[in-house]
Amino acid sequence: MRHMTTLLYIDAVARAGSIRKAAETLSITSTALNRRLLAIEEDLGVPIFERLPRGVRLNSAGELLIHHIRNQISDMDRVRSQIADLAGERRGHITIACSQALLPYLPRQIAAYRREHPGVTFAVFRRDREAAEQALVDHTADLALVFEPIRLAEFQTLLTVRQHVHAMFSRHHPLAARETVRLRECLDYPIALPTRAYGVRHLMEVALADSAISLNPVVESDSFEFLGHQAIAEGIVSFQIPIGLPPGGMLPDMVSRQLDPRDVPSGLIYMGQLRGRILPVAAAKFAEMVQKDLEAQYDCN
Amino acid sequence: MRHMTTLLYIDAVARAGSIRKAAETLSITSTALNRRLLAIEEDLGVPIFERLPRGVRLNSAGELLIHHIRNQISDMDRVRSQIADLAGERRGHITIACSQALLPYLPRQIAAYRREHPGVTFAVFRRDREAAEQALVDHTADLALVFEPIRLAEFQTLLTVRQHVHAMFSRHHPLAARETVRLRECLDYPIALPTRAYGVRHLMEVALADSAISLNPVVESDSFEFLGHQAIAEGIVSFQIPIGLPPGGMLPDMVSRQLDPRDVPSGLIYMGQLRGRILPVAAAKFAEMVQKDLEAQYDCN
DNA sequence: CGAGCCGCTGCAGGAAATGCAGCGGTCAGG
DNA sequence: CCTGACCGCTGCATTTCCTGCAGCGGCTCG
Structure with missing residues (x-):
């Protein structure tokens, strides 16, 4: 698409935060890129970027423009895909x-x-x-x-x-015998939790906000994969939602049981x-x- | 705006229905225009115009594209005006x-x-x-x-x-003494009407659709200005809506009276x-x- | 059956974009 | 305080791309 190279260039510069960096990712010289920016700004009659010592940043006019440009780019993609669809090929x-x-x-x-x-x-x-x-x-x-x-x-x-929160643990864990488990029961054992940035942790925190109970994980991680391994390796309890548990189980020997909805609301x-x-x-x-x-x-x- | 000339060219060709005609309105050669079209079609991998003996016409892919193009053109205009607005000048x-x-x-x-x-x-x-x-x-x-x-x-x-339909006539006309007039009363006099393409006529036709009365204008016109002059010159009755009557009256000596809403519904x-x-x-x-x-x-x- | 359009193409000239080298400025760290 | 790194920007030579001219073949209409 020849006619939108300039738009793609502007987008790249806005993302890179510097003309030279953007030029590198675009495999052209910074000269060419710089000239295109100056040309556009002349067309518009207004600068689009404010020049900083370490690069460039969109000014308010540029913010307006970049919205239009990104819309245009993805709209063009859509049109192309519609046309391709028309030609039979998806x-x-x-x-x-x-x-x-x-x-x-x-x-x-x-x-x-x-x-x-x-x-x-x-x-x-x-x-x-x-x-x-x-x-x-x-x-x-x-x-x-x-x-x-x-x-x-x-x-x-x-x-x-x-999605209801599930507890996950080894199939040898005492809780594995139960159909569903209460949160209180889980907390009788050491637990591994995702960090507060995650929805599962968030739901559990909210559920316990008004109670005297607090969550004291022995292991905290931003990786559910790690938490799963940890739960098996150490024989402790962690938590996840069903869709995060592949059909065959995340790991061999791992089982999961739904937490009683009275304890932790679904998300x-x-x-x-x-x-x-x-x-x-x-x-x-x-x-x-x-x-x-x-x-x-x-x-x- | 250099980067959308191609889009403008395509739009012009779609409107003109022929490359050569469009080239003329764009003040360029048909060669250049033709080459741009071919370039775009190659980019897209699909023709966007079907070639006819007397010119070109958009095919279905072209219809998809022209929608996108016209949106982009006016969207760009909007962005430009927003940016201009930002700079203080409207x-x-x-x-x-x-x-x-x-x-x-x-x-x-x-x-x-x-x-x-x-x-x-x-x-x-x-x-x-x-x-x-x-x-x-x-x-x-x-x-x-x-x-x-x-x-x-x-x-x-x-x-x-x-808007209620008003009758308009000379201030010397007998009906000029009334506050509002009934349609029946107007029809006692010769009338001048706009053609059926106009809303005023349409409302009157609809109002009389179920009655035995029919509209028999002595003069019919597609120009309200003409109808006004005619009403004054011949001393007959014509019709218009208030917004079509400038504050001082359309013509000297002209007055207008609202038609009774029971006779003709408002539009x-x-x-x-x-x-x-x-x-x-x-x-x-x-x-x-x-x-x-x-x-x-x-x-x- | 020829005049008039049409879209399209080879070729040459020209305009525009590109790349190279280099300038002046700012900032971070020694 | 200074030096190196990085930044945006500019003059100049090169290349690439676009444009315009002339002309071809195809089609329709009178």
Whole structure:
């Protein structure tokens, strides 16, 4: 797309924060890039970037413009994918920002989709619940899948999935004999918890906010994979939501039991997109497929 | 704006229906234009125009693309006007499609607006109620002001103004003594009517649809100005809505009296824009001003 | 059946974008 | 205090791309 190189250049500079850095990622000289910026600013009659000693930063006019540019870029992508669709071939690229808990789930869906549309490529980025929404806003993601998102201003919900917190431990653990477990029972044992940035921890903290009980994890981590291994290795208890537990179990010997809903309320996974945006065909179809799958497996609305 | 010349070229070709014609209006050679089209089609991997013996026409991929292009063009205009606004100077160009009846009203508003923002220019096109909506769709108008529009699919209403039909005649006419007049009384005299394309005529036809009375104008015209002159010159009766009657009266010696609402229902003037579009700052502010003015003078909602 | 359009192409001249080398400025760390 | 690193920006030579001219073949209409 020759006619939008300038737009892509501006976007790159805005992201890189410096002309020379952006030029490097774009495989051109800083001269050329600099000249294009000056040309645009002359066209507009107004500077777009403020020059700092260590680079450049968008000024308010630039903020206005970059919004337009990013919209235009992704809108053009959409049109291209619609046109490709018209020609019979489904092509495209889908970028997804998702909570860590969703990482075990997505690959199966992507594989299923790519079996039918091998021309479609994917990029999946692990983003916490705040960063995921930001990724939608700055167009680094088409779709977001987030557990217990923080604010939903620019977030247009496509689907929500209710998830109860589960305790996970070795199948030799005393609690493994139970169908469901009470939170109190878990706290009789050493526990491993995700950090406060995660929805699971957040739900548990909220549940105990008014009580005298406090969570004293012996191990804390930002990785559920690590927590799972830790739970098995040390024979302690950790927590996760069902979608984060692959069908065969995350690890051999691991079992999970639902926490009694009286103790810890259930949370919601949100699938969503940038408010007001029209998704490319491929992304929309993929979202549709994920939605059907989730609705078949879980409690959705 | 160097980076969108190609887009403007494609738009011009789509409108002109032929490369050579478009090239002429763009003051370039058909060669250059042709090459741009071929380049775009190669980029896209798909033709966007089908070649006919007498020119070119958009194919379905082209229809998809031209929508995107026209959105981008006007969106860019909006961004430019926002940036200009940021710099303190309100600049821009506003195009308005309006019913004939509004033509006497608009100049005062435009004059008032231009007193405060001399940098803003206007283009006003007289369009019947069907063509006005079309003008919004193909981006030849930012705003439309229509009396009794036909369909409102792509039309996003900003304001409606209720208008009663008035009879207009010389102040020497016998009916001039009355406060309001009945339609029946008017029909005792020779009448001059607008053609069926106009809302005033439409309302009157509908009002009489179930009755035995029929409208038999001695003069019919598509010009309210002409009808006014005719009414005075021949001493007969014609019809118009209040907004079409300038404060001092359209002509010396002309008076108007409201038709009894029992006889002819009132109609609505719609001010609107293309659904979903974000107007340039200038157009939005102008619409706001018109809205305030109309709300102060008439019955709006 | 020829006149008039049409879209398209080879070729040459010209305009615009690019890259190289280098300038002046700011900042961090020794 | 100074030195090296990084920044944006500019003069100049080169290359790349775009444009315009002339002309081709195809089609329609009178």
